[in-house]
Amino acid sequence: MTNKATVDFDQHGPEYAQNWQEQLAEMRAKCPVAWTDAHEGFWVITKYEDIVHIERNPDIFSCDNDIEGVRGGGRGIRIPRNPFRFSLNESDPPEHTALRKLEAPYFTMDALQKWMELARELVDEQIDSIIEKGEGDLIHDITIPVPARVTLRLVGVPQEQWQDFMASSLNAYLPPNHPDYPLEQRMRIAERLEGLMDERKSNPTDDVISTLMHAQINGESLPRATAKGMLLSLLFGGFDTTAATAANALHWLEKHPEMHQRLIEDDKFLEKAVDEFLRYFPPVMGGLSRNVTRDTELRGQKLKKGDRVLLMFNSGNYDEERFECPADIRLDRANARQNLAFGAGPHRCLGSVLGMAEVGIMIRAVLKRLPDYRIDHERARKVPSMGLANSWLAMPFSFTPGKRLKP
Template identity: 40%
Template sequence: MTRPTIDYNSNSPHYRENWVQIAEDFHASGKPIAWSDNYGGFWLVASHAAVNQIGSDWETFTSVNDLSGTENGGQGIVIPRSTYRLFLGESDPPLHTDRRRIEAPFFTPRSVRQWGPVAHGYLNEAVDALDGRGSGDLVDDVIIPTTARTTLHVLGYDPDDWRDAAYSAHAAVFLMPDDPGYPRDEQARLRQRFRDIILERRTNPTGDLITALAQGTVQGEPLSLDEAESMLNILVFGGFDTTTALVAHALIWLDDKPELKERLRDHAALRKNAVEEFLRVVTPATNIARTAVKDTEILGQKIAKGERVWMWLAGANRDPLVFESPNEIRLDRENARDHVAFSTGNHRCLGSPLAKVEAEAMLETILRRLPDMRIDHEGIKKYPRLGSINGFSAVPFRLDATAA
C-alpha cells in the first residue's frame, strides 16, 4: 500500500497563514490521514471520528512519555517531544484516572458555579482600569489579567502574583524551546515556587487545589513532589492562553457585527452556544499526540507499533462529514458542542467547564461595558507560530464611538 504523505508543520509560517485551507484540502482528499517526515515522523489525522477513536483507545494509543525507557516506549503528547514530563497528561489509566481524581472535585458543575462571579470580578477590575483611557490591548489589559487571576484563585495561589506566571506561559506558547528568548529561566523559577508552596501546604493545608495536590495519594502512595509540581504547572499554563485566544478571536470576529454583539450580550443561551462554536472554529490548542503501542489500523491505513499519531484537533473541527459548511461561523449551530477543542476520551480537558464559564463571562461583560470598543485590525499580531496555541500577542483597540 502506498503511504500518503503531507508536509505538515504547525510551527511553520506557512501553517500560520494557511491552516484553514490546509484542513479543507486535507478533507477534500477523501481520507484525512497522511505521514509527515517532520520531527522524526508522525501520522497526521484530521477525521473527527478517527480523532475520537484514537483519543478514547488508550490501550492502543498511549499518552505516556517514556523518558526513562522503562515503560511502554510512548513519546508523549506533544511534537516535538518534550523533555519535561507532564505527569497527568502523559499517563494512561488506571494511573491517569487516579491522578485526575485529585483535581476533579474542583471542576464539578457546583464548583465551577463559584468561579463565574470570580471571573466577573477580575474582569470588572480590568475594565475599571481602562477608565479615562482611549485605547488599550485586549490581551495585555483585559483578557490575560482575567484568565490568569481567575486560574490562580481557583488553584489557591495568590491571584495578585499573576504577572510572572502569565509571562512565562505566554512566551512559551509562541517561542520554540531552542529560541534564545524562550523563558526557560523564568519557568524554572516559577516551578521552584510551585514546589515550595506544595511543600508548605503539606504542613499547612488550606483546602484548595494546591493542598489537594500536596496531600493527594495515587494508588495508595502519596503524590510525589515531581508529580504534584508537574500537575500544578500544567493547570497554570493550560489555563491562561487557551481561553485568552478564544475570547480574542471571538471579539475580533464580532468587531464589525453590532447586531450580533447585542444579541450575544443580551441572550445567555445564544452566548453559551456561541462559545462552543468559537471553540470549534478557533480550536485554541491545535494538536495532541499519541504513540501506537501495537500494530493497528486507522481509516484503512496501517499504523505500526512505535509510530506517532498527531490528532489535529483544529482539522477535526473542520470535518465536513460532521459540521455542515465547516468554515462558516454559525453561532446557533445545533451540533457546535460536538467539537474536539478540549481533546477527547480520558484526557478531555478537566478545566473545560471553567474555560467556558470564563469565556461567557468575558463576552457578556466586555460587550456590555465596552460597547464602543473597536479593534485596530492593522495592529493585531498573531503568534509567530500556532503549533501550541492559536493566539495573539497583541490585539489593540480604541474606545471611540466614531472609530471605524
C-alpha cells in the same frame, strides 16, 4: 500493500500558520491519515471520526511521556516532546483516572460557581483599570489576565505573583526546542512552585496545591514529582486557550454589532455562540500527539508500534462530514458543542466547563461596558507560529471612556 501516504507538513512552520485551513482541508479530502518526516516523523490525523476513535482508545494510543525510559518510551503529547512530564495529561488509565479524581472536585458544578463569580469580578476589575483612559489592549488587559488569575487562584498561587506566572506562558506557542521557548522562565516558575508546595504541605488551604500535597492513591502519598507535573500542567495550560478563544471572538464581534445586544441579554444564545467560537476559532492549533503502543491500521495506513500520531483537533472542527458549511460562523449552530476544542474521551479537558464560562463572561462584559470598542488592526499582532495556540501577541483597542464600577 498500501503505500504510505506522505505529506509535507510542519505544524510549527510558516506555511501552516498562514494557510492551515486550506492545508488541512486538502489533507482531509486526499489523505486524512498521512505521514510527515518533520520532527523525526509522525502521522497527521485530520478527520473528526478518527480523532475521536484515537482519543477513546488509550490502550492503543498512549499519552505517556516516559522521560526516564522505563515504561515503553512514550514521547508525550507534544511534538517536539515536552522537556518535563505533565503528569495528568501525559499519563494513561488507570494512572490517569486516579490522578484526574484528585482534581475533579475543583470542577464540579457547585465548585464552578465560585470560580465563575471570581471571573465576573476580575473582568470588571480589569475593565475598571482601563475604562477611564478610553484605550487598552484586549489581550494584555482582559483576555489573558482574567482566566490566568482565576486559574492561579484555583491552583493556589498568591495573587500578587500572577503576572510573573502569566509571563512564563506568553512565548509558549513556540516548540519546546526553539531557542526562544521560555524554558528559563518556566524553570524559574517551577522552582517557585516548589516553595509553594512546601508551604502547603505544612499549612494546607483550599487550593489544588494543598490537595495534591496531601493526596493518597492506593494508600500511598502522591509522589512529589507527579504532583509537580500536574500543577505545571494547570499553570501552563489553564488559561492560554481560553484567552485565545475570547480574543478571536471579540475580534470577530467588532465587525458584527448586530449580535451584541442578544449576546448581552440571552444566556442560551451566548452559550451557543461560545460553542461556535470554540469550533470556528480552535484554541489548540498544533494538535496533541499520541504514541502507538502496538501495530494497528487506520484508513488503510499501517501504523507501527512506536509511531507517533498528531491529532489535529482544529481539522476535526472543520470536518464537512460533522459540521455543515464549517467555514461559516453560525452562532446558533445546532451541533456546535460537538467541537473538539477540549478534546474527547478520557482526556477531555477537566476545565472545559469553566473555560467556556470564562469566554462568555469576558465577551458579555466587553460588549456591555465597552460597547463601541474599536480594534487597531494595523497594530494587532497574531503569534507567528500556530504550533500550539491560535492566539494573539497584541490587540490594541479604543472606546468611549466610561466610569469605573469601583472607586
